[in-house]
Amino acid sequence: MKVGYYPGCSLKGMEDAYSISLISSFKVLGIELVEIEDWNCCGASVIPSYDYKFANALAARNLALAEEQNLRTIIAPCSECYNRLAYINYKMKNDAGYMEKMNKILSEAGLEYRGTVEVKHAVDFLVNDFGIDKIKEKVKNPINKKIASYYGCLFVRPREISVESAENPKTMDSLVEALGGTPVDYDGKTKCCGASLVVSNEKVGLQTIKNVLDSIKETEAEIIVTSCPLCHANLDTQQLTIEKEFKVNYMLPVMYFTQLLGLALGLSEREVALNKNLTYEVLKV
């Protein structure tokens, strides 16, 4: 099974653990990822803040490239990238006037998008397209732990791009269950981690991350799984800062759902780059 792949900047940079574990665990499942050639940054939340139109055009360029390479479905593992690409895809497909406008800009770069690509988040693809049963069959080491799935915002919102309810999402929990874990229910599943606020307004940013961690801590979960590099960075990397800043103690190991998947499928910790997580050591304690 071949499927298009849009890694996004984070997965090529700081959060390469996500892409390593994604590729290796998908390989076990027999899914081959075909990277979009010459993809560019989706613009994240910064370029839209700077120039909304330019940001949308950047996302549209990626869609046009995918179409050029005949990729019908592309997977965007990063929620931010998924959100940008999927929303622009939705908007262009459903608004002929907008499609025309965007294509006018794209045509300057010799590109055109006709609307044949489907953008999917990696979790959605795994659960809803590949199939939970097929994953279950391949599980070698069931992860028998209480696991909190943290969905974040941009995978479930806004409505146009979401495949499920943003108030009570289920996909990642069903995956966790398939891998042998016990999903926990908590209020903060889709509460915002503050995204890049931690850079632009550190005080507020840390507070929002803390809110999320607090609500997970209440559930007595043993592991947090994430599906977005930004969420991951905030919960994982910033956990230590918050512990120091607010004088609290979480000791909550954070990992990508792909790392959990890889481990359950029998991959080694190194193969899923587990040691790259800052909270890796917590797991050992």
Add this chain to the structure above:
Amino acid sequence: MSEKEKKKNEEIRIGFFQCHCGVNIAGSVDVKEVVEYAKKLPNVVVAKDHMFLCSDPGRNLVKEAIKKYNLNRVVSSHCTPSLHQETFRTVLKEAGLNPFFHENVNSREHASWVHYRDKKKATDKVKVLVAGGIERVKHHKPIGTMRLKVKKSVLVIGGGPAGIQAALDLGKAGYKVYLVDRRPHLGGNMARLGKVFPTDDCPICILGKKFHELRQVKEIEVITYAEVKELSGYVGNYKVKIEKKPRYVDEEKCIGCLTCVSKCPVRVKSEWYEGMDVRPAIYINYPAQFPRIPVRDPEACINCGVCKKVCPADAIDFDQKPETIELEVGAIIVATGYEEWKPYAVEEYGYGKYKNVITQLELAQMLNPEGPTHGKPFKPSDARYDKKKRKLVIEGEPPKKYVFIHCVGSRDEKYFSYCSKICCMYSIKHAKMILMDVDPNAEIYLCYMDIRAFSKGYEEYYKQVQKLGARIVRGKPAEIREDPKTKKLYVKVEDTLLGKPIEIEADLVVLASTLRPSKGTKELADILRITTGEDGFLRELHPKVGPVDTVTAGIFIAGAASGPKDIPESVAQGSAAAARAMSLLGKGEVEIILNKAEVNQELCIGCGICETLCPYGAIKVHETHLGRKAKVSEVECQGCGACAGGCPTGAVMRRNYELDQMFAQIEGILRSAKEIFKDEPIVLAFACKQCAYAASEAAGTSRLEYPPNVFIIRIPCSGTIDIAHVLKAFKEGADVVYVGGCEPGSCAFVDGNLKAEKRIQFAKRLLDAIGIGGDRLEIFWIPAPESMKFAEVAKMMVERAKKLGPTPLRKAKAVKEVI
């Protein structure tokens, strides 16, 4: 033109009248210019404008002009035909002309309201439409009427306050009334409440009196636990099939002692009490219910037979079968009421997830003196079913802190955009009931967006609850969180008047959920050939001047079936519908206008295609002395025109939509459009008056803009469309043509839309084959409420016309003109 035709044309004297409609038309259409344009058109003898053409002076102007100028045709340009066509037909009649020598041009909904930003274009469009109307009216023919005897009996569907009132009014006036309810008893939702605002009296007391009256009036026959399954016939002479569900209790024998109910060992959740209480397998819903006959629930029943044994009247019969009752009635009143929407979809409030989040109707059951706790609210998380006692047991403290949330699902684009109208009041009522009767120290927060307490005595009622100390917070709560251990709820809301987010702790959260049309409303509407609106409620003929009428003559609506209503309004509507039925049936006969199908015996070849097309069996081929000829039963014909559209020879026509009339209108519009709109694309639309045309009216009312170069021709049903109409349109220079019909399954004439679809499919292929291009022709399903879709389709088709360019015919002509 032959001499004869010329002469005939010369005899035609048309008067044209343009209405200003205050500023509604004159504000964006240059009426004077339209009048000047009309004056120059052939056969127009006089053209005038008036501020309000529908007013007395306006109508007199038309009447006097008819006399003074010896007019024999009138074209009036104003609002949509569904509003004032009848008015001007009457004017013609009063002036001694046949009413059908009139044509209505829609210059408000189709021009001034939708092109209000561009006065020139709006004016141009009116001119084009006027040219079409004037050309058409030349071919109009007189249409007669016939008188029909009617049955002096009425079927009332739904036994809530509206239905009961209608039945009583009619019965007391001497009409035979069949009052049918789906439930095993009458009373509707009203019977489920403990108190009713604004007088706080007990609904059972009010209903009890009404039930007593029902028993007294012998003209009224109450049929409960029954549903309408089939309708045939026509105004004044409807035949209705009703299915009576098996009650498993013989209604004749039962004496209402309820011994069976008290002895039944089974307990299941009671739907009547919204699952707040339990009931036996053989049960009555409330003690005062009418008729006081129990019903057995075969699914819950364990067939132990105790009820049979204890019944002193031997009334219980496990072998009862559904029974079909056939009724003949002159009119039907639909009062099917509302039901509460269960707000599972509003997940942020956790209804269905958190036990202590309930709806207002559920709270009403707690507050009902006949309910599970006899009027004392409780926390559902504390309720437990005690198997030994066979009843609900409440353990724990009663709730102290309540949060009421208004507008749950309603006024929300994601769910229902309308206001449920009475939720503010019943929320206030429940707050008042708790503070007055249950616990004066209770903390009640009402989270509202706008308090709508508009009726008589309502504002005073609102003031009372404020005095009692209800805490009123302006803000729509964002989310509710539950403490899994204590089951306490935390409501997060921005108090918009304080301007800051607050969190309110609550024992019980009560959602004022949207009121929806009761289950089965759509199915019933389809059976009765009446329409529902965008909101799912039954649609009235006109929101202002026809609130209880429907598109089908002789069928009326009352109460919450047409939208959420309080009791006084429902009762008033019940009476209104009864009066409408009486005014229809009172004389014992009705006059029917024969704007129906007709067969030209000379042209008819007796092929029988019309027979296969008529959904009512109203047209049949008979053996005559001239050979086999089709004949129309004018009583049965509903005037959809499906037969005319399919007749191969043109023998069958739909009066007032005859081929020459349609051709004249098409020609008139397109000739004028080519002249006025020149190089712009020209799009011609044929719109079914039940749906697409109604949607175009709604687009007008909502001022939804679309390009002005879309010209709409009104047809009685999309099934009227004839391949000849389409070809003619292209011949006369239309670039794109489309037909708007009702959605499959909801055609007012059974399946006229599907017949139209086939013709359009064929015409598309034909156009492809002869080099015009099938892309230029399309059929769309545009339901009446979907004004947005109407505007979008219009936009899309103009875009398509631009993309495809002028038709080869127009192109060729343009080239010729240049040379």
Add this chain to the structure above:
Amino acid sequence: MAEKERRKDVNTENRDMLISIIKKLAKKEVDKIEIPLTFYGFGRVKYDANKCVACLKCYENCPTKAYDAVRLFDLSTVKNADIESLWWKRGIIFQLIRELAQKDLEGYVEVPEGLRGYGRVEHNEELCISCSKCADLCPTKALTFENEINMSLWFKGGKEE
């Protein structure tokens, strides 16, 4: 398929026997013979596609199901038709098609299922028992009954089997 199935509603035993006797008696193969006009049971149906309005009366009422409804509208009928002699509305439609046509009128247009008025029928002579019902029902005289028997068909045909 099943000719037998098609004919199941009609008992043609006698007729078939008669034909086989005639065949046996015949001294030579005859092509056609003329019969008296009212001599139903034998004779031949002639179909004029130009006149047919595809009302499908013949198709629906033929006792031996000898007709097939062909859902194809032949554009050449538009080209060749004598507009003056056509039924009124049909004439108008044909005239409009001619005026709109951007190319030569030939070929077929597929008719959607259930749409009557366009298309044609196909008569299967082998199944026909010459009852003349179709000709009688045909509203446009597109089907006419001719007093002529196509004997060659009998001699060719494997009807007895």
Add this chain to the structure above:
Amino acid sequence: MIAEEVSKISGENPFACFQCGDCTGSCPVSFAMDYGPRRMIHLIQLNLEEEVLKANTHWLCASCYNCTYRCPRNISFTRISYALRNISVKRGIYPNKTTKIFYEIFLDHMLKYGRFNEGIFVREFVAKGGKGLKELLRDINLGLKLWKKGKIPKDVDKIDKLDQIKKIYEACVKEEKEDKQ
């Protein structure tokens, strides 16, 4: 008119708002905002440009789309706040130095590499003074850890057809200018 500008950029209609407060109640950052989404929209409705652009609300928006998801009138404050930031940036208004540096580096990367490079970003961010001395000292530890884990990328990841990005950017800027005229 600020309302018009906002609608044009975001495609949202602020006038549809009936001030229910669902957005502010839903917002995870509203505790730190001066106005909050609801009042911001009201200010936009009233065309109080100065107040709108002075506010911190749109800068604090974490673009979680919670308000958008729940709004009963289908308005997206998230997209409105993107529009407000666009307008502010064009007028040179930033909430603080950090944001300005952050945005400038990001855009620079976009046009220089076509992608965002975190490693270089951190260097440039610190060099331009994006972090105060106190935080810097606190974060040194974290930085070291990240470096040890190989989380700080060194190589520059650059796309091949950078000219396309530039052309798209120019097209957007050009359209913007045309719109103004």
